[in-house]
Amino acid sequence: MAKLELKYGNHACAEAAVLAGCRFYAGYPITPSSEIAEKMAELLPKVGGAFIQMEDEIAAMGAIVGASFAGAKAMTATSGPGFSLKQENLGYAFMTEAPCVVVDVQRGGPSTGLPTQIGQQEIMQSLWGTHGDKLIPVFYPGNVQEIMVETIRAFNWAERLRTPVVLLLDEVLGHMRETVDMEQFTPDRIEVWNRKKPEVPPEEYLPYKPGEDDVPAIADYGTPGYRGHATGLHHDYTGFPTTDPEMCQELIERLIRKVKRAQPELEKNEEYMLDDAEVAIVAFGTTARAARTAVQLAREKGIKAGLLRVVTIWPSPEETLNRLAKHVKAILVPELNMGQYVLEVERCAKGEAPVYRLNRANGKIIYPGEILEKVEEIVKGGK
C-alpha cells in the first residue's frame, strides 16, 4: 500500500540526502536551487550534521571536498552560474578522489540567463565543464519520487567509486510539489553504501594505491596513524606529486576506468512502448514527461512511438542507444537546449537511424503536443 505524501522537489532532494547519510552541506544560495540549502539548514543540525553558507560557490565546493576528506558524506547544490564556479574544485574532487554530490538545478543559460525558468543546458557541462580528461557519473531524475531515489543513488556511487557525482535537476522538478510514496524510503527499504576503509596497518598504508576495483581505500583524515596527502597534481600511490610518465598515464586511465567499468551497473533508463516502436524519443528530466504523454498521443493516432528515458546521463548508455538505433526507423531527441545530448545520441547511433532534434532555450518547457507534431512530421517523411 502506497503511503502518498506531497513533497516539494528541492526539499525531497535534501531529505533523501540525509537518508543517504549526508552530514555536511556547504552552499551559496541561487535560484532555483535555494530550497535545497534551506531544507538542509533545517535537517542537518537535527542529525548531528553541519550546514554552512559560504561566501561563494567556489568556497562551498572547496568546503565539501574538505568535509569529504574528513569522512563526511557531503553535498552542495547550485544552478548554472554557480555550477560554472564549482568546476575547478569539481575537477579537484575527481583528481583527489573525494566522494561528494553536486546538485545542479538547471535554469536557462548561458550566464545568469533565466533565473526562474527551466533549462537543460548543462548536459555537456556536467561532464566536460572542468578541464582535463575525466568520467563523472551524472544522474537526472524525472519526478519528485525519483529525485529521492537518485539522490540516494548519487551518494552511494560517490562513496563506492570515490568520485564526485553530479545530480541534475531542472527548475520545474525542483519547484514542483508532487506525491511521493514514502513507503519506499523507510530505513529498511533503502540501501546505503559507505566508502571502504584501509585494511592494512598504518606502516603499509598507501592512500592512493587502488584495490582490484580500481578504487583506493583512503583513510578519513584524522584516523590515527594513517597519514595522507592530497593534490590536484598528478600523484603516485603516496598521494605526493609525480611527473613519472608511466604513473601519470596509469593514474588518469584508472580514474576513468573505475567509473567506466561500473557502467553496466550505473546505467539506468526507462523504456516505454519501445518493443514495436518505429520512432523512438530519447529524453530526460521534465522533457521526458512531456515525451511520455506524446507517445500516448501518437499511439492513439496509430503512430508507433516509444520512449527511452535516460536517467544515468553519463556514462551514456552507449550500447543501449546503438541497439535502439538498429531497432527503430528514426530517433527524436527533444531537449531544452540548442542540441546537446543529441550529439551523444548521434555518436552512439552510428548512422543506424536518422536522429532528429527538437530544441528550445527560452525558459519554456516543451509540451506533449509539440513533440507529437514533430513525431508526425518525421513519420510523414519530412524533416
Added chain:
Amino acid sequence: MRYEVRVIGSAGQGSILAAVVLATAAAEEGLWAAQTATYGAAMRSGVSLGDVVISDEPIDFPKTTELDAVIIQSQEAYDDMIKGKPVRLDPECSENDADVLVNVKPGALVIVDEDLVQCDLDCNMYRVVSAPIARTAAEGLGRRQVMNIVALGVFQVATTLQFDGKPLISEESFLKAIEKSVPKRFIDLNKTAFLEGVKIGKEALQKA
C-alpha cells in the same frame, strides 16, 4: 483518470496556497498529485496562479493542458482567462514570458466569486458555480484572507457535479491537508473557512 485544476486570482489572494492545500488533500485521499506554479508568486500586483494535476496513477506530464476545473478569485484573473491571452504572472515579465494558455474543457467546473467576478460564461458549456466566497470570509469569519480556503470548500462540493454525486476528494482529506499546510495558529480558522465554503457551495448548487 486525470483531473486538472487551476486556482487563479490576484496577487495576495493565496491562489498558490490553495493549490498546495488541494494537492495535499489529493495525496491524503490516496491520489497522485503534481502542483506547479510559475516561480515568483505575485505578492503586490498582477495575476497569480497555482495548478494541480490529480490522478489515480503516477502522473506523466505534470503541467496542466486541459482544465477540468478553474477557481477564479478576481475579475482581473477572470479577464485574463477569458481574453484567451497568456496570463501575465509577473509585472516584470512580458506576455510572451508567461506560460502558454491552457484550455478549459467543455463541461469544466468554473468556480467564481459571486461579488468579485462578473461572469458571463455560457452555462451550457461550463458548470459555473457562483458563490459569495470573499464575503463569507470577510463577514462570516472576519478574515478576508481565508477566501482561498473558502473557495476550496465550494470546489469540494462542486466536484459532485462531475463524479456522479460523489466529491473528488472527501472533506476529511481537505481538513487533514489544512492541518499539514497552514501555520498552527491558523488551523482552526482555515478549517472553519473550508467548512463554510462547503456550506455555501451546497447552497450555490441548489440554486443552480
